Amino acid sequence: MSLPLIEALALLLERTYDTSRSVRPVARFVVGDEGHRRLTERRVVRESVDGAAARLLLRRLRGDGGRWAAALYLPDAIVARLERYDPRRGLGEANIDEFFALVEEVDHLVTFADRAGRPGGEVSLLELEWHAAVSQYLVGAHFLARLAGRSELDAEQRAFLEHHLFDKRDYEAVPEPVRSRYRKADRLARGFLHDLYRRRPADRLCRLRRFHHAGHHEKLRTFAS
Known part of the structure; x- marks a missing residue:
């Protein structure tokens, strides 16, 4: 039995970046329009990482060793669109924006949870946006290549992803x-991706994991171009 899309995305990201902790099952974090309304009305949200309508909502827990509570808000319209046009059956104009929104927020959750679990594990908003844009492109490329039955994208597919992202x-x-x-995050992500794809396929995964595990300043020193 195949995993739900959101769980498959989290698993793909966790394996790609070799994270030290898992956020799965992601469904326990997800709220729709009504859940989001209740959270924001109660003012329990202290910080949010915004995407395209979807967002990751965060609240630091008092007296709990710096732990956080998280909710992943996915608007009902995005969920309905992805259910109607499942990216595992086809990725195109009908669902690319909603797909990117979902990947972005799952990536924020995976990245934040992995960093928060480390000593001194702060993560900047610029890092989260930069990291998410890299993941959006790579996950989009993974889906397109798998659907086409090939290992690399052609020029038209790369242009499609870059246009929408x-x-x-x-x-x-x-x-x-x-x-x-x-x-700035988009510019950094685009530069990182262009550099990544100039490298041998065998070297790309190692570089991606170095990128993921680097902190804010190390990312800028090592991976900004």
């Missing part, structure tokens, strides 16, 4: 300083 986003409606952070 980077080119069509202008963030003009996003206030500063968030807009500048989003644009």
Whole structure:
């Protein structure tokens, strides 16, 4: 029996980055429109990592050794779209935006949980956005290649992913300083990916894991281009 899409994505990310802890089953974190409304009305959310309508909601637990409570908000419309147009059967104009939104938030959860479990494991918002953009492209490439029955994407498929992930986003409606952070994260992710794909396939996984485990300043020193 195949895993639900959200669990399959978390498993793929955890295996790719060799995380030290698992967030699965992810379903225990998910809230829809009604759950999100209740959380925000009660003002129990202290921090959020925004995506395209979806978002990761975080609250530090008092007196619990720096532990966090998390909720992954997926709007009902995104869930319905992905159920109607399952990315495992096809990835295209009908579902790419919703798919990227889902991957982004699952990646935020996986990355935050892995970092929070380490001593001094702070993670910056820029790191989370940069990391998520890298994962969105790679997971999109994985799905497209598997659907096409090949190991590498052709030029048209790469252009499709880059257009929807980077080119069509202008963030003009996003206030500063968030807009500048989003644009910087996209630029860093695009540069990292171009460098990654110039390397031998055998070397890519090792570099991805180094990228994941690096802290904010090490990422900028080693992986910014």
